[in-house]
Amino acid sequence: MSKHYQAIRGMNDILPDTIEIWQYVEKRAKETLDLYGYQELRFPIVEKTELFSRSIGEVTDIVEKEMYTFDDRNGDSLTLRPEGTAGCVRAGIQNGLLHNQVHRFWYSGPMFRHERPQKGRYRQFHQIGVEAFGLAGPDIDAELILLSSRFWKALSIHHKLSLEINTIGSSEERTLYKKALMEYLQTRKNELDEDSIRRLDTNPLRILDSKSEAVQKVVAGAPRFDDYLGDESRVHFRGVLSILDTAGVKYSINPRLVRGLDYYSRTVFEWTTDELGAQGTVCAGGRYDMLVQQLGGKAAPAIGMAIGMERLVALCDDRAARQTAMAPQVYVVSIGPEAEQTGLKIAELLREKCVRVVNHCGGGSMKQQMKQADRRGAEYALILAQEEMGKDVVTVKMLRQKSEQQQVKIDQIVDFISAIYSR
């Protein structure tokens, strides 16, 4: 046991049993994204380390201690992507897609962060990322939220999620506010807990969100971000909310909602659930108007969101997913070399007619083969053995309900079965 190889901590195998739910979720995702005209994009899992440290922020936890970083053979520092936006923007710039253009993109795939695993948090996890470039108005912010909301409905988990939204203003407004906040907190430093004191230097905004009651008392008297918000940011935020109101999307404004990554500005939002323990954020996003320019492109407004697949899958009812499962329609049971050959031929002809057929391989008794047919969830067993070979027939047995099995001439069996499955 201990000598067996084990998967890397926090990196999971997804087996056929649960892959059904993944495929169901992925299918609904693509359908929804198609409805809004978002185009899929694929880019590498590895990028230059600098791309991530510059875009995510040097002093964030992700960059400081969570990245899988290694040296390439030529000495370049490379990193397994901890999130998708940086790579997406890099790909967009490199291929000239973000120059005075409007684009709506999505992508999906694994991300890597070296964190202590727990429920809903893994070292290799999967995200669906959605990004829109070249649009500055509140309408695109709202569109992303509407899109996500429609996605939850498509998965029938709408009732399990609630939307929190906030604005964190422009980076100038945030810098001013951060300074005021830090000055205030310094004066009451002795009332803060250890975590909060550490955050004073790294991420003071996070202190607003502290779970400690004592810290919350301090926070209550802190300067309010609202007072630092400029007119443009204010109007933008109101614009987003008004579209959500018109569309009937419920939300709650959470003034303490702060995103962890440096590049966010203005609108930020999160869809959360209380069914997943401590990691309740299923989808989160926000605007990042400065990032494209910061990474060397021509300045372009942008907004994006990321959906955590593992968390989403955990929320989905697996019964819904199983309805789309692809059990074989026909299982071919054959005994003897002649029957095996005939069975193989019939299986191929049926596949020609788009019938899903599993051909029993490896021989064995009829009992064993029938057992496998049942196991695989097949609807029909086609039995070919000595008796059938002598009479040029195939025995057709319905496995999912009680009915008399019947024999069909070999030259008619393909039409017989494909007639059942043609609509």
Place this chain on the structure above:
RNA sequence: GUGAGUGUAGCUCAGUUGGUUAGAGUCCCGGAUUGUGAUUCCGGUGGUCGUGGGUUCGAUUCCCAUCACUCACCCCA
């Protein structure tokens, strides 16, 4: 990185106040059913009790260390 909990058959779990052959269900294989699955009945395969060390006449059980998993903190999707 910090803390708590849990490691017994492929899987889900009992159990041993420290005592000689470690149990059940499930799965797999065989038989009842020499050509028929799912149900039922009978039998069988399968375990260095996570790993290493200590205490003891004797450790799966107690102690220490270590590894893994789980949950929470932190952080985040």
